Amino acid sequence: MxxxxxxxxxxxENVDTYVPTPSPLQIPQLFQNNLLTPVVPQDNPQTIExxxxxxxxxxxPILSADNTxxxxxxxxxxxxxxxxxxFSDGIDGFFGKRNSMPLFNLAWNYxxxxxxDGRVFSLEHQAFQPVTDPLEMHxxxxxxxxxxxxxxxxxxxxxxxxxxxxxxxxxxSKAIAQFERTxxxxxxxxxxxxxxxxxxxTKELNGFNVFMxxxxxxxxxxxxxxxxxxxxxxxxxxxxxxxxxxxxxxxxVTGDPADNxxxxxxxxxxxxxxxxxxxxxxxxxxxxxxxxxxxxxxxxPTIDPLMKKVDQGGVQLSAQDKADLKAFxxxxxxxxxxxxx
Amino acid sequence: MQKIFPILFFSLLTLLSCGTxxxxxxxxxxxxxxxSHNWDGVAVTNSNFNxxxxxxxxxxxxxxxxxxxxxxxxxxxxxxxxxxxxxxYNLVDVTNNANLTFSPTTTIPPGSxxxxxxxxxxxxxxxxxxxxxxxxxxxxxxxxMLGGGYHYMQLEGRFINDIxxxxxxxxxxxxxxxxxxxxxxxxxxxxxxxxxxxxxxxNVTFEINMNIAEWFKNPNTWDLNVLNNMLMPNFNAQMxxxxxxxDVFSLNAVNQ
Numbered sequence: 001m002x003x004x005x006x007x008x009x010x011x012x013e014n015v016d017t018y019v020p021t022p023s024p025l026q027i028p029q030l031f032q033n034n035l036l037t038p039v040v041p042q043d044n045p046q047t048i049e050x051x052x053x054x055x056x057x058x059x060x061p062i063l064s065a066d067n068t069x070x071x072x073x074x075x076x077x078x079x080x081x082x083x084x085x086x087f088s089d090g091i092d093g094f095f096g097k098r099n100s101m102p103l104f105n106l107a108w109n110y111x112x113x114x115x116x117d118g119r120v121f122s123l124e125h126q127a128f129q130p131v132t133d134p135l136e137m138h139x140x141x142x143x144x145x146x147x148x149x150x151x152x153x154x155x156x157x158x159x160x161x162x163x164x165x166x167x168x169x170x171x172x173s174k175a176i177a178q179f180e181r182t183x184x185x186x187x188x189x190x191x192x193x194x195x196x197x198x199x200x201x202t203k204e205l206n207g208f209n210v211f212m213x214x215x216x217x218x219x220x221x222x223x224x225x226x227x228x229x230x231x232x233x234x235x236x237x238x239x240x241x242x243x244x245x246x247x248x249x250x251x252x253v254t255g256d257p258a259d260n261x262x263x264x265x266x267x268x269x270x271x272x273x274x275x276x277x278x279x280x281x282x283x284x285x286x287x288x289x290x291x292x293x294x295x296x297x298x299x300x301p302t303i304d305p306l307m308k309k310v311d312q313g314g315v316q317l318s319a320q321d322k323a324d325l326k327a328f329x330x331x332x333x334x335x336x337x338x339x340x341x
Numbered sequence: 342m343q344k345i346f347p348i349l350f351f352s353l354l355t356l357l358s359c360g361t362x363x364x365x366x367x368x369x370x371x372x373x374x375x376x377s378h379n380w381d382g383v384a385v386t387n388s389n390f391n392x393x394x395x396x397x398x399x400x401x402x403x404x405x406x407x408x409x410x411x412x413x414x415x416x417x418x419x420x421x422x423x424x425x426x427x428x429x430y431n432l433v434d435v436t437n438n439a440n441l442t443f444s445p446t447t448t449i450p451p452g453s454x455x456x457x458x459x460x461x462x463x464x465x466x467x468x469x470x471x472x473x474x475x476x477x478x479x480x481x482x483x484x485x486m487l488g489g490g491y492h493y494m495q496l497e498g499r500f501i502n503d504i505x506x507x508x509x510x511x512x513x514x515x516x517x518x519x520x521x522x523x524x525x526x527x528x529x530x531x532x533x534x535x536x537x538x539x540x541x542x543x544n545v546t547f548e549i550n551m552n553i554a555e556w557f558k559n560p561n562t563w564d565l566n567v568l569n570n571m572l573m574p575n576f577n578a579q580m581x582x583x584x585x586x587x588d589v590f591s592l593n594a595v596n597q
Contacts, residue, residue, distance in 0.1 A: 215571045310509070
């Protein structure tokens, strides 16, 4: 009786199931040294086949209703996977109200709240939205699934990635999420400086000090530091853009008026490629951004207390400190990332 | 006999496995700390945040928008001087209703302890000798120009100032540093919170309370119109926080 029990409990282990080739994320040294391990869901591990499929889908306009728009159209590699427009237009020529977000280091977003307003939890769920958004790809998932299912290559690629040739939206999203997790930016001049492989100029070093000085820039409380090389806290703040808040941001998602005007802190990596700036792309240059924090802050009921000297418009940086701060910020741009295939 | 042996064996195994469900008079006690918060006796949770509804000792009306603080070095001391320091630290995050309960992985033997304590913040050894990935990811580190290490507390909100305008305050506690001279001068601002003696017979829960109002009260009546921001590099402000912090924590109950 006992022998039968043990044999029965082991019998399932001999079933030959297809397993795609594991491809764990390559964690950069600085991240390894300073940060928690990245978020990779157990039900969507990184695999060679899944990543390749996600990349193909990311670059393929088949996801859009009229086969004219792919993810990459608003998230181009040369722009650190965003675009240069204030607002991006969808397949029908309509524009959204938010600036396209750059895509990198997404697996280190520990709270897993995505978009400027945090309306989606998990990278796997994020890809669902642009496909059906009337202002973007304006498609339906049944239509996407049907097109992919009838495609000459995709059923086989899904078979290789997930062990099934039956395509559904969740597998599409999983594949894209796997690809997006591989978009890791960690080789800027400042990264190299922290690893002892590059030397900053005097201006860049002073700019870093302005960034870290609570009496000057005080940028580090929201935008990370040498100890948090993501250069974002991935949290939502009202950074004093408007007296009257029209776009509620996080407040629209939570329904809490205390969240009105709060948007996710963007990473300061790759600023050289990601203009324009802010959730609505209102600032065309880094100088405008720095001037905003220095003299342009607008008071409102939900402005973050970290926005100091609001009554004076901001921290009143000198022209030299502004120039040096800009020089430092540009050391966070990773030219290898936009060239890497 | 050969048939009976396996039955006896599994019966014994089953009985033994059930025995651990009874936690009376445990051989090792699990220690839990619960953290609650009040403003001069009125309970404060994150649901009370973002509304100006508190008045500090200096008469300023204020709100709380963020409250996080670090505790470490939970220590059980016996009358013979033996001490047991429980591993780990806890970043209490009231804003996100996270880590309000902390159970260190280390357990302690039952018995009488002459004092139980924890450290508000990190002592210098813990503050400077380790690189904490979770605290880095939480943007909890202190700039190198202020000596590095980690914050002890971040308390933020808005208050109504002298000209009746709402303005922000950022009340961050770190190790005090004087940067005005040629060399940095430091003063310790972490402190030990004593909870008194306890006799442990079972798994035990300590109910800890922070009276947030005390940060602004005693011995320094805090004037937010003067000290509301850029306090990390302000040596005197950090020393005042340290002094006011001594009466902030209290022990509500010990349950076991």
